[in-house]
Amino acid sequence: MELDLPKDLEQPGLDPSKPATIYDVARFAGVSHQTVSRFLRGYEGIRPETRDRVINALQELGYRPNLAARSLTTxxxxxxxxxxxxxxxxxxxxxxxxxxxxxxxxxxxxxxxxxxxxxxxxxxxxxxxxxxxxxxxxxxxxxxxxxxxxxxxxxxxxxxxxxxxxxxxxGGHPSELSSVGLPALVGHLASLGHERVLHIAGPTTYSAARNRVRAYQRAAAECGMSSQGVLDGDWSAKSGYDAIMALSGPLTFTAVVAANDQMALGAILALTERGYRIPDDVSVTGIDDIPEAAYFAPPLTTLRVDFAxxxxxxxxxxxxxxEHRVLPHSPSLPSSLIVRKSTGPAKR
Amino acid sequence: MELDLPKDLEQPGLDPSKPATIYDVARFAGVSHQTVSRFLRGYEGIRPETRDRVINALQELGYRPNLAARSLTTxxxxxxxxxxxxxxxxxxxxxxxxxxxxxxxxxxxxxxxxxxxxxxxxxxxxxxxxxxxxxxxxxxxxxxxxxxxxxxxxxxxxxxxxxxxxxxxxGGHPSELSSVGLPALVGHLASLGHERVLHIAGPTTYSAARNRVRAYQRAAAECGMSSQGVLDGDWSAKSGYDAIMALSGPLTFTAVVAANDQMALGAILALTERGYRIPDDVSVTGIDDIPEAAYFAPPLTTLRVDFAxxxxxxxxxxxxxxEHRVLPHSPSLPSSLIVRKSTGPAKR
DNA sequence: CAAGACAGTGTTACCGGAAACAAGAGTCTG
DNA sequence: CAGACTCTTGTTTCCGGTAACACTGTCTTG
CATH class of the missing domain: 3.40.50.2300 (Response regulator)
Incomplete structure (x- = not known):
């Protein structure tokens, strides 16, 4: 192999545009590849002088570890x-x-x-x-x-x-959202005088959707409100719209709790098209507080969830x-009630 | 090594819960690892009988390639x-x-x-x-x-x-969106009698934002409309809202072309709060057609873009x-004008 | 002052594949 | 029927790291 190469390649590894390996670095620094490997993994017992040579070589050759090789061995x-x-x-x-x-x-x-x-x-x-x-x-x-x-x-x-x-x-203890957030949201409606509420839920295969349904029902009961039902949605605005449109006859509720903001948006449009004013005739709430929620018509009262x-x-x-560390006790992330204009006093 | 193992491990590779390698498979099939490797890479010249043994061994051991190793060699x-x-x-x-x-x-x-x-x-x-x-x-x-x-x-x-x-x-030729889509959108406004329009743009560091601005201006000019300006936004509903709210005095335009649906949403709310009705007083359009756009109040006229x-x-x-293949000529993806209720005849 | 102990560094083997090369069994050809 | 050629399969080497072990010197210590 070396035969073909020009004689001046006395510091191999520098020349080809191929990435430098620890062997190249080792040769450049005049140490063994293992010393380089040790340095890279933070091993302490390397003489400062040697260490400097390695550092320099690393720098000089622009070494970047090959993670495929690393993960192959480790x-x-x-x-x-x-x-x-x-x-x-x-x-x-x-x-x-x-x-x-x-x-x-x-x-x-x-x-x-x-x-x-x-x-x-x-x-x-x-x-x-x-x-x-x-x-x-x-x-x-x-x-x-x-x-x-x-x-x-x-x-x-x-x-x-x-x-x-x-x-x-x-069997885990309930999330902050369902134990604190949703009760706060429902309580907000109760304090506005609402007594009959409706829930638009997410797909039942989602545990998040189920939890929200349960929490909604529990909270409504605790506030002495009567739930007028749980409609099926699929998280989309369309499903919120369709759910409301599918209702026949006059409304039996004065407030709608949608399981997310999109469905609330759909519900708002449907209610509007059916001639109800928000929040004068019906209050609507969402969950999530997506960035757009503040700009709905009317701006949506919702529960902010910290997704990130x-x-x-x-x-x-x-x-x-x-990494086999002790599991940090999963912190319960706080949600907060954001009151905007889609909720108001219940119509008598 | 083998000394410690029980004698009945005559088909090694099966036993440890560690993933099987091609060596395990090879031993199981009674061939060399290379034959297994060949099979895996689709090499044809393997005797059917051998091939069957390999296939069987692969199956039996639940072999799954180790991509780290593969990528290390290749x-x-x-x-x-x-x-x-x-x-x-x-x-x-x-x-x-x-x-x-x-x-x-x-x-x-x-x-x-x-x-x-x-x-x-x-x-x-x-x-x-x-x-x-x-x-x-x-x-x-x-x-x-x-x-x-x-x-x-x-x-x-x-x-x-x-x-x-x-x-x-x-220097590339303009995208379908800017050469066909936006002209169609602007043309739609023109056909409704709008003569003075406003654009709310995305951040200027985004090439998409700049293209949309250019295309908007070109299209407006071609339709004989006069652009009343380009406001800066950052794609968010908030920025659309703020842009409109920052305008002073009576409106100089009858239609707003926002560079995306979120900003259109913000603009709609701001205009509504300032006492204008959509689309009676002002028409508003977006771009993207996000799933929620159909449920805005009013549902948004927009340009559907196929993001996926x-x-x-x-x-x-x-x-x-x-893969060093010939570059397929980048197809221009079609956008389509979705007319909903946020646009209407220009107010005289 | 010999014998450990230890610090620092080098050697060798291995991870799981793929490529290059080698070899054995047939098959074909003259 | 021997030599050339195929077809199929096996062996060896390498990829770029890490781990285990081995080897030098120094430094202690009895």
Whole structure:
């Protein structure tokens, strides 16, 4: 090999445009590759003089570690697979964003796969793909029944974690959102004199949707309000609109609690088209506080949820498992009631 | 090593819960590891009988390739780094979603990094991280000046591609959106009798924002309308609202063309609060057609953009480079005018 | 002052694949 | 029927790291 090369290549590794390896660095510094490796992993017992030579060589050659090689030997990678549902909504994408940032700060990269969280085949296909790319862990950024099941059945050989907004059903203690947030929201309506309320729910396969339904019902009962029903939605504005439009006869409620802002938006339009004024005739609330909610007509009273933090927590939980640290007690993230103009005193 | 193991481990590789390697498979099938490797890479010249044994062993051991090892030898990975700006908006996240899907179908995984596309430090930091994780290519899912510059300065050793909505400024032929879509939108306003229009633009560092401004101005001129100005926005509903609120005196225009739906939403609220009725007094249009746009009050006339396809195209362009294929001529994705109730005849 | 102990560094083996090369069994050809 | 050529399969080496172990000197210590 060396035969073809010009004689002046006395400091090999510099010349080819190929990335420098620790061997190149070692040769340049006049040490063994192992010394370089030691330095890179923060080993202390290196003589300052040697250390300087290595540092210089590293610098000079613009060394960048090859993570494929590293993960091949250590068996650990620095990637996390994240499954999230089709993010045409703000919530999920903010969660992903928060997760991505948290992962990055810990030196990990997030492999995000978006899929239809209710489609078992899609889930399995995605898992199949994801399991090939060696990952340090797998994360589901939202929780549906199908996803939970697939996760339980799947044979990851790495830690996996399903980030549920709360796991009331699983015996965990209820989330802040359902134990504090929604009661506050419903209480706000009660204080305005509303006695009959309606809920527009998310898809029942989502644990978040179920929790919100339960919390809504509990809160309504505690406030002495009567729930006039729970309509099915799918998180979209369209479903909120359709749900209201499908109602026949005069309204039996004076307030609507939608499980997210989009459905509230749809509900507002439907109610408006049916001739009701918001909030004079009907009050409407959402959950999430998407950035647009403040600019709805009327601006929406809603419950602000900190999605980014939710994503961050999910990643931290997973990383704790990956690195065999003690699990930090999953902090309950606060939600806050944002009162705008879509709620008002109940009509008598 | 073998000394410690029980004698009955005559088919090693099955037993430990560690993933099976091609060596395990080879031993199980009674062939050499190379035969297994050949089979896996689709080599034809394997005797059917041998092939069957390999297939069986693969199946039996639940073999899954170790992509770290593979990419170490081949020097190729099956991951794509994707940079996108903070996706609290539908457009970017749908682009990411489309890209993710396209990548997955091609056997790649997308490493998505979200960052502030206008913050040079954030960009460089992200690039630094991303370059360590060996990637097959790097993609920027939206295009800002900072991002473009960082890409040009960066020393990826792999293909990189900046997905610009269009690259009018770079001499490329204008995108469908600016050559057909926006003219159609503006033409729609013209046909309703509007003669004085206003534009609310996105941040000027975004090439998409600049293209939309240019296209708007061109289209207005061609329709014989007079542009009453271009207000600065940042894609958010808030910025649309603020832009309108900052105007003093009576309106000099009868129609507003916002560069995206969120800003249109903000503009609608601001105009409403200032006592104008939409569309009776002022018509408002958006661009993007986010799912909520149909449920605004009033439902928004807008230009539908196919974000998912935009993401897909970006990935395909990048993959073509990665795999040294001929670049498919970047297809121009159609946009379509969606007329709803936020536009109406100009007030005399 | 010999014998450990230890600090600092080098050597060798290994991770799981792929490429290059080698070799054995048939098959074909003259 | 021997030599050339194929077809199929096996061996060896390498990718770029890390881990385990081995080897030098110094420094203690009895």
């Amino acid at each position: 068996g650990r990678s620095h990637r996390i697979g994240a499954l999230t549902h089709e993010i045409d909504q703000v919530g999920p994408s903010k969660i992903a964003q928060g997760a991505s940032l948290a992962a990055r700060q810990a030196g990990y990269l997030l492999d995000i796969v978006t899929l239809d969280m209710s489609n078992r085949d899609a889930i399995n296909e995605a898992l199949e793909l994801i399991m090939q790319h060696d990952l340090a862990g797998v994360l589901a950024l939202s929780s549906t029944d199908e996803m939970t099941q697939a996760f339980e059945a799947a044979d990851f050989r790495v830690p996996a974690y399903v980030a549920a907004e709360s796991d009331d059903a699983r 933090t939710q994503g961050r927590i999910a990643v931290e939980q997973l990383l704790a498992r990956i | 020097g190729r990975s099956h991951r794509i780094g994707a940079l996108t700006h903070e996706i609290d908006q539908v457009g970017p996240s749908k682009i990411a979603q489309g890209a993710s899907l396209a990548a997955r179908q091609a056997g790649y995984l997308l490493d998505i990094v979200t960052l502030d596309m206008s913050n040079r430090d954030a960009i460089n930091e992200a690039l630094e991280l991303i370059m360590q994780h060996d990637l097959a290519g790097v993609l920027a899912l939206s295009s800002t000046d900072e991002m473009t510059q960082a890409f040009e300065a960066a020393d990826f050793r792999v293909p990189a591609y900046v997905a610009a909505e269009s690259d009018d400024a770079r 396809t935009q993401g897909r195209i970006a990935v395909e362009q990048l993959l073509a480079r990665i």
